[in-house]
Amino acid sequence: MPRRGSRCDNGEVPRFLSAQPDARLIPLPWSVPLAAWPTEHLVALPRGISRHVVRFIQVGDGVLAAKEVLESPAVHEYRTLQELHRVGAPAVEPVAVVTDRVGPDGQPLDPILLTRHLQFSLPYRSLFSTGVRPETVSRLLDAMVVLLARLHLIGFLWGDVSLSNILFRRDAGEFAAYLVDAETAEMHDVLTTGQRAHDLDIAIVNLFGEFSDLEAGKLLDESLDPLELVQQIESRYHALWRELTGVEEFSGDELFRIESRVRRLNQLGFDVAELDIRTARDGSSVTIQPKVVDAGHHSRRLLRLTGLDTEEHQAQRLLNDLDTYRARYGLGHVEESVVAHRWLTESFQPVVHAVPPELTGKREQAQIFHEVLDYRWYASQRAQREVPLTEAVHGYIHDVLAVLPDEVISNEFVGAGSRTLLNPYDPSQGFADDEEEEEAPFDPWEAAASDPDFESLPAVFDIDALRKLKG
Amino acid sequence: MATVSFRDATRVYPGSEHPAVNKLNLEIGDGEFMVLVGPSGCGKSTSLRMLAGLEEVNAGNIFIGDRDVTDLPPKDRDIAMVFQNYALYPHMTVADNMGFALKMQNVPKAEREQRVMEAAKLLGLESFLSRKPKALSGGQRQRVAMGRAIVRHPSVFLMDEPLSNLDAKLRVSTRTQIAALQSRLGVTTVYVTHDQVEAMTMGDRVAVMKDGVLQQVDSPLNLYDSPNNLFVAGFIGSPAMNLITGRATADGVQVGDYVVPVRREVLAKAKGETDLTLGIRPEHFTTGEDGQGIGVDVAVVEELGADSYLYGTLAGLAEDEKLIATQIVARLESRHPLTKRDTVRLQPDYDRMHVFSNATGDRLT
Secondary structure, eight states: OOOOSSSOTTSOOOEEEOSSOOGGGTTSOTTSOGGGOOGGGEEOOOOOOOSSEEEEEEETTEEEEEEEOOHHHHHHHHHHHHHHHHTTOSBOOEEEEEEOEEOTTSOEEOOEEEEEOOTTEEOHHHHHHTOOOHHHHHHHHHHHHHHHHHHHHTTEEOSOOOGGGEEEEEETTEEEEEEOOOTTOEEOSSOOHHHHHHHHHHHHHHHHHHHHHHHHTTOSOTTOOHHHHHHHHHHHHHHHHHHHHOOEEEETTOTHHHHHHHHHHHHTTEEEEEEEEEEOTTSSEEEEEEEEEEEOHHHHHHHHHHOOOOOHHHHHHHHHHHHHHHHHTTOTTSOHHHHHHHHIIIIIHHHHHTSOGGGTTSSOHHHHHHHHHHHHHHHHHHHTSOOOHHHHHHHHHHHTGGGSOOOTTOOTTSSBTTBOBSSTTOGGGOBTTSOOOOSOOOOHHHHHHHSTTOOOOOSSOOHHHHHHHHO | OOOEEEEEEEEOOTTOSSOSEEEEEEEEOTTOEEEEEOSTTSSHHHHHHHHHTSSOOSEEEEEETTEEOTTSOGGGSOEEETTSOOOOOTTSOHHHHHHHHHHHTTOOHHHHHHHHHHHHHHHTOGGGTTSOGGGOOHHHHHHHHHHHHHTTOOSEEEEESTTTTSOHHHHHHHHHHHHHHHHHHOOEEEEEESOHHHHHHHOSEEEEEETTEEEEEEOHHHHHHSOSBHHHHHHSSSSOOEEEEEEEOSSEEEETTEEEEOOHHHHHHTTTOSEEEEEEOGGGEEEOOTTOSEEEEEEEEEEETTEEEEEEEETTOOHHHHHHSOOEEEEEETTSOOOTTOEEEEEEOTTTOEEEETTTOBBOO
């Protein structure tokens, strides 16, 4: 009986291209086409639309996304994702490319690109499948625009911007967006205006298609119009890009505007690493332009103070709470790192430790803390008194968290509402209750191609055939 | 539909000393299928992207029709990049998958339907329009993607290595389909590839580029039969043209112990160069008799039906010299079987043989 595992059935052994080899990958059934992998290795998770066969596979305690694709694009994408990872851009982490796969019939199989599944991430289709409020759609668009601008700042030309190629994570009251598909991407030193405009044009067309598709599937709130939604993308992107990179000129007695610009960028979540300041000879005017801006202003500060690794808006919220804590306990004179430590042990940790283990998969810790703060604010409003944190956290766990779906590796939304997928591992196959389509209609092109007399262009260089063709 | 003109179009990347595209002058006719081909880094993709508006044009101009588009943003150039997006939307019909971008542009419904129907007819997808895309084959999906570009009625189609992500089988069939479709549509098309088979079979004309400089633009057969220079001669054709360097004499070019006759007016063009290069296609050799022809030590003979391919090196080389010597390839009729270790005389077809200047690389014949 042929052995299933790392060794393909004809004795060939697949190769793994990986910066961090993981021995647990080796015994997986690489000699089987991905679409036919045994379900014991698969996890049913929601995902966007893909041109390729994509499956989620269980490896140890973790989940990897596996995409079957030709070798050259697989290696290109692996390296591009590695580069994004190296510079700290929000993108999924590449794990390996598995090449030299051979099926049981001896035929070569396409390589598989493996990326790490992003915990607590939500593909847009899963968000929409349970219905989203119009404001939420607006936040998703904001997150996408921030992601696009961040990638453009580092010279990343995406080439296929779409919601399907993004994963969202909750980020306090907002969303943070992560890139999941870099197949068409290119890294440049600096992008030209035309390249950015091109990416933006692609984003607009793709998102219009995706929103129209949601509308056709009755998954888009009726008050939302796909055209109006995508029209916001361009203006939001340009506004953000102007703020991140635009030249600002003012008179020499308005120097406070330098500080204002830096603060505005910080507020947007960016640090200014280099600011180009030019002053007129007579000092009458000043021109400033940020040259290098880095995303993650608040999350870096929170990480430095507390060791907590969070999304940007979560960090902003937690830092605000840290400031409130300092004021509440009169710690204005105490060094910030000392206050941060006290806040961490007296506020943050008691809240997240109060969550029963069976509920920890519902939200990330920082998100739970943010939601508890929200819960406390509303509870205090209702009670006309300051509700203590311990009381709020128990109320939140009971009233909110207990009834939320699991999001650590969420399969709650694999389907759409009450509908069941035909194949839970492959949403592209449609739903079990889809009407059976009649037999495929006549396709004159495919019929012609299968005709033995069909004259295909030569597959290899053949000068005699070329002379016949062009002569 | 429109013509496309590159006029001294130049792109220099910041920090680079050499232009990625250097004074490109290229006129593409209305409805023409122009293929840009060349090795990696030759400037073919950069040229296409300059036309698309993705790369700045540092000097010169680009026209689409009589419009100078040099400084226009991509979306105002009336071009369509084909295959940049071919994700199909599962809840939408094939018709909506093809025509959704027109809706975004507020094209009236009746016109949208008409354009989609026209494209579907061209693509053989008429019977699929009301169906959902989940059951479509790979090739049909590709055609829907082409349909998205066709319904926009652009002046120019741009395709940048569109088949590079397809497996070999689908690549050949899609290549055939694109060529047939372009011919029927008659839309000016600029197509970039590194694959000379794609270039030679699909293009009305092919522009060969190297190091940012256009080497030759011509019909595929002219490129093959009359390459302008050594680069084009070596790049186009598989097996490649034999490029054999010899010493110029009063009557020809001496290769080994044989002087290949070359007309005096051709030799005169060499202006005193001591060495010249002969360019001979493998099929333009015959076996010579009575000591006539270039002496070649046979290394391998590959029998391919009526023909056989002979691979060898110039006669008389030591074994270690053979390892680094330029290989000579000849396509001969299989009537006279050859064996390894034979030494043969190969006679070029003098009317089809080329002589190149070693100083400039240009063809002298």
